[in-house]
Amino acid sequence: MPEPDVAPPQYLCASADLPERGKAVSFHVVQWREPVRAFALRFDGRAVAYLNRCAHVPTEMDWQDGEFLDRDRKYIMCSIHGAVYDPLSGQCVMGPCNRGRLTRIELTESEGQVYWHPTRDTKPAFED
Ligand code: FES
Known part of the structure:
Protein backbone atom coordinates (compact mmCIF):
# COMPACT_ATOMS: atom_id res chain seq x y z
CA MET A 1 0.00 0.00 0.00
CA PRO A 2 1.50 3.39 -0.98
CA GLU A 3 2.45 5.77 1.81
CA PRO A 4 -0.02 8.68 2.01
CA ASP A 5 2.53 11.48 1.67
CA VAL A 6 4.40 9.88 -1.22
CA ALA A 7 3.65 10.96 -4.79
CA PRO A 8 2.36 8.35 -7.22
CA PRO A 9 4.67 6.77 -9.82
CA VAL A 25 17.77 8.80 -19.80
CA SER A 26 18.41 11.55 -17.26
CA PHE A 27 15.74 13.02 -15.03
CA HIS A 28 15.48 15.34 -12.06
CA VAL A 29 14.40 14.52 -8.54
CA VAL A 30 14.52 16.32 -5.21
CA GLN A 31 16.27 14.48 -2.40
CA TRP A 32 16.07 16.00 1.06
CA ARG A 33 15.04 19.32 -0.56
CA GLU A 34 18.03 19.38 -2.89
CA PRO A 35 17.68 19.00 -6.66
CA VAL A 36 19.59 15.96 -7.89
CA ARG A 37 19.92 14.41 -11.31
CA ALA A 38 19.11 10.75 -11.72
CA PHE A 39 19.47 8.35 -14.61
CA ALA A 40 17.82 5.24 -15.95
CA LEU A 41 19.27 2.62 -18.28
CA ARG A 42 18.56 -0.90 -19.40
CA PHE A 43 20.88 -3.77 -18.55
CA ASP A 44 20.20 -7.46 -19.17
CA GLY A 45 16.67 -6.50 -20.08
CA ARG A 46 15.93 -4.71 -16.82
CA ALA A 47 15.35 -1.00 -16.51
CA VAL A 48 17.22 0.38 -13.49
CA ALA A 49 17.65 3.88 -12.11
CA TYR A 50 19.97 5.56 -9.65
CA LEU A 51 20.77 9.02 -8.41
CA ASN A 52 23.61 10.46 -10.46
CA ARG A 53 25.86 10.64 -7.43
CA CYS A 54 29.04 8.68 -6.98
CA ALA A 55 29.55 6.86 -3.67
CA HIS A 56 33.14 8.13 -3.59
CA VAL A 57 32.49 11.86 -3.84
CA PRO A 58 28.90 13.01 -4.28
CA THR A 59 29.31 14.26 -7.81
CA GLU A 60 27.79 13.39 -11.16
CA MET A 61 29.37 10.43 -12.90
CA ASP A 62 28.58 10.49 -16.63
CA TRP A 63 31.46 11.29 -18.95
CA GLN A 64 29.04 12.68 -21.51
CA ASP A 65 25.40 13.35 -20.90
CA GLY A 66 23.73 9.96 -20.43
CA GLU A 67 26.93 7.93 -20.88
CA PHE A 68 27.51 5.87 -17.74
CA LEU A 69 28.70 2.48 -18.98
CA ASP A 70 32.32 1.53 -19.40
CA ARG A 71 33.88 0.73 -22.78
CA ASP A 72 32.77 -2.93 -22.66
CA ARG A 73 29.29 -1.86 -21.50
CA LYS A 74 29.47 -4.22 -18.53
CA TYR A 75 29.61 -1.78 -15.65
CA ILE A 76 28.58 1.70 -14.63
CA MET A 77 31.80 3.67 -14.34
CA CYS A 78 32.29 7.05 -12.73
CA SER A 79 34.12 9.38 -15.06
CA ILE A 80 35.86 11.24 -12.22
CA HIS A 81 38.13 8.62 -10.61
CA GLY A 82 36.93 5.39 -12.23
CA ALA A 83 34.74 3.80 -9.54
CA VAL A 84 32.99 0.76 -11.01
CA TYR A 85 29.44 -0.31 -10.12
CA ASP A 86 27.30 -3.32 -10.89
CA LEU A 107 11.25 1.69 -11.70
CA THR A 108 8.35 -0.17 -13.18
CA GLU A 109 7.42 -0.76 -16.79
CA SER A 110 3.89 -1.10 -18.02
CA GLU A 111 2.56 -1.18 -21.58
CA GLY A 112 5.76 0.20 -23.06
CA GLN A 113 6.12 3.03 -20.53
CA VAL A 114 8.64 3.43 -17.73
CA TYR A 115 7.72 5.00 -14.40
CA TRP A 116 9.87 5.94 -11.42
CA HIS A 117 8.61 5.65 -7.88
CA PRO A 118 9.07 8.57 -5.48
CA THR A 119 9.71 7.92 -1.80
CA ARG A 120 9.56 10.12 1.28
CA ASP A 121 13.18 11.12 0.61
CA THR A 122 13.22 11.23 -3.17
CA LYS A 123 10.42 13.31 -4.64
CA PRO A 124 9.41 14.65 -8.01
CA ALA A 125 11.15 17.92 -8.80
CA PHE A 126 7.87 19.87 -8.83
CA GLU A 127 6.96 18.90 -5.23
CA ASP A 128 9.40 21.10 -3.34
S1 FES B 1 33.94 10.80 -7.69
FE1 FES B 1 33.39 8.92 -8.61
S2 FES B 1 35.17 7.73 -8.39
FE2 FES B 1 35.65 9.57 -7.37
Whole structure:
Protein backbone atom coordinates (compact mmCIF):
# COMPACT_ATOMS: atom_id res chain seq x y z
CA MET A 1 0.00 0.00 0.00
CA PRO A 2 1.50 3.39 -0.98
CA GLU A 3 2.45 5.77 1.81
CA PRO A 4 -0.02 8.68 2.01
CA ASP A 5 2.53 11.48 1.67
CA VAL A 6 4.40 9.88 -1.22
CA ALA A 7 3.65 10.96 -4.79
CA PRO A 8 2.36 8.35 -7.22
CA PRO A 9 4.67 6.77 -9.82
CA GLN A 10 5.99 9.36 -12.26
CA TYR A 11 6.19 8.87 -16.01
CA LEU A 12 9.83 8.75 -17.10
CA CYS A 13 10.06 7.66 -20.73
CA ALA A 14 8.98 5.07 -23.25
CA SER A 15 10.49 1.62 -22.79
CA ALA A 16 12.02 1.98 -26.26
CA ASP A 17 14.00 5.00 -25.02
CA LEU A 18 16.09 2.62 -22.91
CA PRO A 19 17.91 0.35 -25.36
CA GLU A 20 19.88 -2.57 -23.96
CA ARG A 21 23.18 -1.25 -22.53
CA GLY A 22 22.58 2.03 -24.32
CA LYS A 23 22.60 5.66 -23.37
CA ALA A 24 20.79 6.54 -20.15
CA VAL A 25 17.77 8.80 -19.80
CA SER A 26 18.41 11.55 -17.26
CA PHE A 27 15.74 13.02 -15.03
CA HIS A 28 15.48 15.34 -12.06
CA VAL A 29 14.40 14.52 -8.54
CA VAL A 30 14.52 16.32 -5.21
CA GLN A 31 16.27 14.48 -2.40
CA TRP A 32 16.07 16.00 1.06
CA ARG A 33 15.04 19.32 -0.56
CA GLU A 34 18.03 19.38 -2.89
CA PRO A 35 17.68 19.00 -6.66
CA VAL A 36 19.59 15.96 -7.89
CA ARG A 37 19.92 14.41 -11.31
CA ALA A 38 19.11 10.75 -11.72
CA PHE A 39 19.47 8.35 -14.61
CA ALA A 40 17.82 5.24 -15.95
CA LEU A 41 19.27 2.62 -18.28
CA ARG A 42 18.56 -0.90 -19.40
CA PHE A 43 20.88 -3.77 -18.55
CA ASP A 44 20.20 -7.46 -19.17
CA GLY A 45 16.67 -6.50 -20.08
CA ARG A 46 15.93 -4.71 -16.82
CA ALA A 47 15.35 -1.00 -16.51
CA VAL A 48 17.22 0.38 -13.49
CA ALA A 49 17.65 3.88 -12.11
CA TYR A 50 19.97 5.56 -9.65
CA LEU A 51 20.77 9.02 -8.41
CA ASN A 52 23.61 10.46 -10.46
CA ARG A 53 25.86 10.64 -7.43
CA CYS A 54 29.04 8.68 -6.98
CA ALA A 55 29.55 6.86 -3.67
CA HIS A 56 33.14 8.13 -3.59
CA VAL A 57 32.49 11.86 -3.84
CA PRO A 58 28.90 13.01 -4.28
CA THR A 59 29.31 14.26 -7.81
CA GLU A 60 27.79 13.39 -11.16
CA MET A 61 29.37 10.43 -12.90
CA ASP A 62 28.58 10.49 -16.63
CA TRP A 63 31.46 11.29 -18.95
CA GLN A 64 29.04 12.68 -21.51
CA ASP A 65 25.40 13.35 -20.90
CA GLY A 66 23.73 9.96 -20.43
CA GLU A 67 26.93 7.93 -20.88
CA PHE A 68 27.51 5.87 -17.74
CA LEU A 69 28.70 2.48 -18.98
CA ASP A 70 32.32 1.53 -19.40
CA ARG A 71 33.88 0.73 -22.78
CA ASP A 72 32.77 -2.93 -22.66
CA ARG A 73 29.29 -1.86 -21.50
CA LYS A 74 29.47 -4.22 -18.53
CA TYR A 75 29.61 -1.78 -15.65
CA ILE A 76 28.58 1.70 -14.63
CA MET A 77 31.80 3.67 -14.34
CA CYS A 78 32.29 7.05 -12.73
CA SER A 79 34.12 9.38 -15.06
CA ILE A 80 35.86 11.24 -12.22
CA HIS A 81 38.13 8.62 -10.61
CA GLY A 82 36.93 5.39 -12.23
CA ALA A 83 34.74 3.80 -9.54
CA VAL A 84 32.99 0.76 -11.01
CA TYR A 85 29.44 -0.31 -10.12
CA ASP A 86 27.30 -3.32 -10.89
CA PRO A 87 24.52 -2.00 -13.15
CA LEU A 88 21.79 -4.19 -11.66
CA SER A 89 22.49 -3.62 -7.97
CA GLY A 90 24.41 -0.34 -7.93
CA GLN A 91 26.98 -2.00 -5.69
CA CYS A 92 30.57 -0.82 -5.98
CA VAL A 93 32.71 -3.62 -7.38
CA MET A 94 36.02 -1.82 -7.91
CA GLY A 95 37.73 1.48 -7.36
CA PRO A 96 37.47 4.22 -4.75
CA CYS A 97 33.77 3.67 -3.96
CA ASN A 98 34.80 0.95 -1.45
CA ARG A 99 31.71 -0.85 -0.21
CA GLY A 100 29.39 1.93 -1.21
CA ARG A 101 26.53 1.67 -3.61
CA LEU A 102 24.52 3.98 -5.78
CA THR A 103 21.17 5.18 -4.49
CA ARG A 104 18.56 3.21 -6.32
CA ILE A 105 15.28 4.56 -7.62
CA GLU A 106 12.59 1.98 -8.16
CA LEU A 107 11.25 1.69 -11.70
CA THR A 108 8.35 -0.17 -13.18
CA GLU A 109 7.42 -0.76 -16.79
CA SER A 110 3.89 -1.10 -18.02
CA GLU A 111 2.56 -1.18 -21.58
CA GLY A 112 5.76 0.20 -23.06
CA GLN A 113 6.12 3.03 -20.53
CA VAL A 114 8.64 3.43 -17.73
CA TYR A 115 7.72 5.00 -14.40
CA TRP A 116 9.87 5.94 -11.42
CA HIS A 117 8.61 5.65 -7.88
CA PRO A 118 9.07 8.57 -5.48
CA THR A 119 9.71 7.92 -1.80
CA ARG A 120 9.56 10.12 1.28
CA ASP A 121 13.18 11.12 0.61
CA THR A 122 13.22 11.23 -3.17
CA LYS A 123 10.42 13.31 -4.64
CA PRO A 124 9.41 14.65 -8.01
CA ALA A 125 11.15 17.92 -8.80
CA PHE A 126 7.87 19.87 -8.83
CA GLU A 127 6.96 18.90 -5.23
CA ASP A 128 9.40 21.10 -3.34
S1 FES B 1 33.94 10.80 -7.69
FE1 FES B 1 33.39 8.92 -8.61
S2 FES B 1 35.17 7.73 -8.39
FE2 FES B 1 35.65 9.57 -7.37
